Amino acid sequence: MIMLARAGRFALRELRGGLSGFFVFLALIALGVAAIAAVGSVSRAMTEGLAREGAVILGGDSAVTLVQRQATPEERAFLEGEGAVSEIASLRGMARRTDGADQALVEIKAVDGAYPLTGSLEVAPGGQSLDAAKPLQALADPELLTRLGLAVGDALDLGAARLTIAGTIVSEPDKLATGLGFGPRLLVTRAALDAAQLLQPGSLVQWSYRVRLAGDADPLAVSKRATEQFPEAGWQIRTRDDASPGLRRNIDQFTQYLTLVGLAALIVGGVGVANAVGSFIDMKRPVIATLRALGASSRFVVAVYFMQIMALAAIGVVIGLAIGAVVPLLAVRLLADVLPVGAETGFYPAELAIAALFGLMTALTFALVPLGRIRDVQPAALFRDIGAGLPARIRWPYLAAAILSAALTAGLAVFFAYDRRIALMFVVAIAGAFLLLRLVGWLVMRGARMAPRARSTEWRFAIGNIHRPGALTASVVLSLGLGLTLLVAIALIDGSLRRQLTGAMPDNGPSFFFLDVPSAEQARFTDFLAEEVPGGTIESVPMLRGRIVSVAGVRAADLKPAPDQAWVLQGDRGVTFSATLPRNSRLVAGEWWLADYSGEPLVSLESRVAEGLGVSLGDSIEVNVLGRPVTAKVANLRQVDWESLAINFVMVFSPNAFAGAPYTVLTTLAYPGGGDPAREATLMKDAGRAFPAITAVRVREALDRVSDILGQLMLAIRIASSVAVAASVLVLAGALAAGHRRRLHDAVILKTLGATRRQLVSAFSLEYGLIGLATAIFGVLAGSLAAYGVVAGVMKQSFYFAAASAVGAAVAAVVVTVVLGLAGTWRLLGQKAAPVLRNL
Known part of the structure; x- marks a missing residue:
């Protein structure tokens, strides 16, 4: 203890001398800690917002x-015995101008007079809320009015009804509970929905019953009673404690990604920590x-500099925590309009503590190796040449401690992760990248050492610097x-995901999906399409909706599916039935049933889904369709070509499984030789007038909407990842700065021997x-392999190598390296020789 105190x-x-040479060190620690702290705080604020506003x-x-x-x-x-009830019907439909000039796909939400039970529906000034006395009214998303060129007070057609636009929606309290839509919202009364005649047997409509419980009733207890009293109802029950599981899952997943990015920035910064510590100790050799x-004993000297390094790391952590605590306050205010939930940030000690722990552990891990070289610095170093540097050998206790610290840091990253499998993959990838980069550095130095002697002085000097003792290469x-x-x-x-959505449109792929085609109208609608588009490819299949209740006797809630198939x-x-194998599918196991099969219900599963659920041939699957349980035996497995965009389903049943059940028909249309916007727009108008209850979805519009969402997501990922890239640039700058002291002596000696500024700059x-x-x-090879693993291995999509993006990043890396290197070297070239030569 006395030794430690001394x-x-x-x-x-020694720290009283200032922090000169440690600004990059502090910046790197602060940057990584700030990223992790900020992400954790924002995530906690949003999660608490979900919990706080769950009922709304x-x-x-x-x-x-x-x-x-x-x-x-x-x-x-x-339900009414438990409290106040509000009934809501949700479906898709086509809203049309009354003159037939244009139409748009809309997400219809039909509400009763009790809506909303919680929260408030806000209508833009100048508009009116829905009035039961005026049933043929609607509230619209402003996007719909812009798209159709309408204004408040105008009329639009929905199915067989003509509705007046009473106002535009500013805020819809339960919008998050509805999920992602492919069109703007149209809010109508139940009477307006009936007048539109969109509700036909088998229509794809979702009925929701919101319940405001009486007194202090427990939602979970009510959910349990509902399940016990109506075990075969086939309904999905959610409570205010888990109001938007999809959003919570997205927040958790995105938080994990951003946290891993912050951790990547810290790990990249750890290289800078090691460089800074090594350079600092090299300067302190005398x-x-x-x-x-x-x-002084070697233990005493190590303790002195260990305390200094960890004290500096603590300063960097404090700076990072301060930034990480302030940034969420600003971000929530600036992004209040785009955040999915109201988030009131506060002080979150747990999240800040995790960030601080990662910062300190990273500094410890990367400082141990250079600190371990202190023990072998002997008094004779006072008389050695300045180029001798630190001893290369590292004593095994320090190396073992560094490995143990790295393992603990990796374990913490996995332990605190939302998806520990992905976190473990990240840790393994980072460890592999470190080893590979060490190998690349060694190979570059080895190649330079074995290179033939160049005739050019500049080339000889450049190649020699790459493999010399103390080189910056590694x-x-x-x-x-x-x-x-x-x-x-x-x-x-x-690039791969965008190409998958837009660039990989098959030439013979469908231009339209027509939903909710009544089975009784199927023949007439098919004739209409054949007349409007001669030579077009028309396909129709029956369609119902069902929810998997159990697999092989195990309840769906108790299954542990593969993450990519959950x-x-x-x-x-969506489910269907068919007597024949669907197009763009091929059997990989089992046999297809006979066309006149009449035995027990059978089902065909998509092979990857079956693998993810652990399903084998002969297992049973129970699906709730129209409130009735249907149990079928898995007869075969199919491999589906989803990229063809042809009609296909995860589950295809034998025709006898749904005998007598009401259903609608899903129809696709592919133009001969491909469609064009003008022809597609004309067909949509004609189909809307002739069949107002049928919903038309243009494939390109749907893909464009998904592409826009993907673009916003990738932009957010790029911005977040810039933290790690910024850390790389800082580390690079620090590594180059650490070698400037030795470069100064090289430049002075070479200038003394007659080298010109041009030769030195060239070298x-x-x-x-x-x-x-x-x-x-x-970087291009490793990044390509990593992208391939994510796209093909995790996302199960086709990988596309965008050469321009990869080569552009590579060129940028070379330019950054040269610019940063010369930026520091240029100043050295102007140094006077005498002061340096005196100290050699």
């Missing part, structure tokens, strides 16, 4: 959802040697490589360019 006094005395987001204390059917009198009576000469490759790999991976993931169990899925440019080029090649 070491602490020595450490504080859900539209009540509990919400019961049914697909394609209303609640029975008994079910409705049960001090260390003096202390050893005066009798530091530059490591710092630049990680950031470049991340940059290339994000660019290629973005979506199958979340809500209702340094070649050195930085060669290192940057080697790193760029690795």
Whole structure:
């Protein structure tokens, strides 16, 4: 203890000299800690906002959802016995101008007089709320009026009804509970929906019953009673405590990604920490040697500098925490209009503590290795040449401690992650990237050492600098490589997903999906399309909605599906029945049933979904359709070509499974030789006039909407990832700055021997360019492999290599390396020779 106290006094005395040389060190620690703290605080604020506003987001204390059917009198009576009830019908339809000049797909929401039970519906000034005395009115999303060129007070046609636009919607309290829509909102009364005649047997409509419980009733207890009393109702029940599970899941997933980006910035920054600590200790060699000469033990010297480094790390952590605590306050105010929930940020000690822990652990991990070299600095170092540097050997206790610290940091990252599998993949990828970059650095130095002697003086000097003792090669490759790999991976993931949505449209793919075609109208509608589009390819299949209740006797809630196939169990899925194998599908296991099959119900599953659910041939699947349970045996597995955009379903049943059940027909139309916007717009108008109850979805519009959402997401990811890229640039700058002291002596000696400024600039440019080029090649290869793993392995999509993006990132890396290197070197070239030569 006495030794540690004395070491602490020595450490504080040396720190009085200022923080010169440690600004990059502090910036890197602060940047990573600030990113993790800010992300954690914003996430906590949004999560608390979800919990605080749960009843408003859900539209009540509990919400019961049914697909394609209303609640029975008994079910409705049960709900009304628990509290006030509001009934809502949600479906898609076509809103048209009364002159037939234009139309648009809309998300219809038909409400009763009790809506909203919680929160308030806000209408723009100049408009009016829905009035039961005027049933043929509607409230519209401003986007719909802009798209159709209408204004408040104008009329529009919906199905068979003509409605007056009473106002525009500013705020819809339960919008988040509805989920993502493919069109703007149109809010109508139940009477208006009946007048529109859109509700036909088998129509794809979702009925929601929001319940405001009486007194202090427990929503979970009510949910349990509902399930016990109506076990085969097939309804989905949510409570205010989990008002928007999809949004909560998205927040958790995005938070995890941003946290991992912040952790990546810290790890990249750790390289800078190691560089800064190594450079600092190299400068302190005379001090260390003096202390050893005066009798100080190696343990005492290590303790002195360990305390200094961790004290500096603590300063960086405090700066990062301060930034991380303030940024969310500003962000929530600036982004209040676009955040999905109201978030009132506060002080979140747990999130700040996690960020601080990561910062300190990262500093400790990367400082241990250079600190371990202190023990072997001998008093004789006072008389050695300045180029001798620190001892290369690291004692095994310090190396073991660094490995243990790294393992603990990785374990913490996995432990605090939302998806520990992805976090573990991230940790393994980072560890692999470190080892590979170390190998690349070694190979570059080895290649330079084995290169034939160049005739050019500049080339000889550049190549010699790459492999000389104390060369910057390893530091530059490591710092630049990680950031470049991340940059290339994000660019290629973005390009692959965009190409998947827009660039990979099949030439013979459908231009339209027509929903809610009544089965009785199918023949007439098919004839209409054949007459309007001669030679067009028309396909029609029956369609119902169903929710998986159990698989192989295991309840859906108790299943543990593969993460990439969990979506199958979340809500209702489209199902169909067919006597023949659907087009663009091929059997990979089992056999298709006979056309006149009449035995027990059978089902065909998409093969990847079956694998994700752990389903085998012969297993049973129970699906609730129209409130009735249907149990079918898995007869075969199919591989589906989803990219063709042809009609296909995850589950295809034998025709006898839904005998007598009401259904609608899903129809697709593909133009011969491909359609064009003008022909498609004309067809939409004609179809709207002839069949007002049928919903037309243009494939390109739907893909464009998804592409816009993807673009916003990728922009957010790019902005977040810029933290790690900024850390890479800082580390690169720090690594280059750390070598400037040695470069100063090189430049002075070479100038003394007759080298010109031009020769030195050329030599340094070649050195930085060669290192940057080697790193760029690795970054492109590693980033491409990482992107391929995410797109093809995790997302199960086709990977597309965007050469322009990858090469552009590589060129940028080389330019950044050369510019940063010369920016520091240029100042050295103007130094006077005498002061430097005196101290050699």
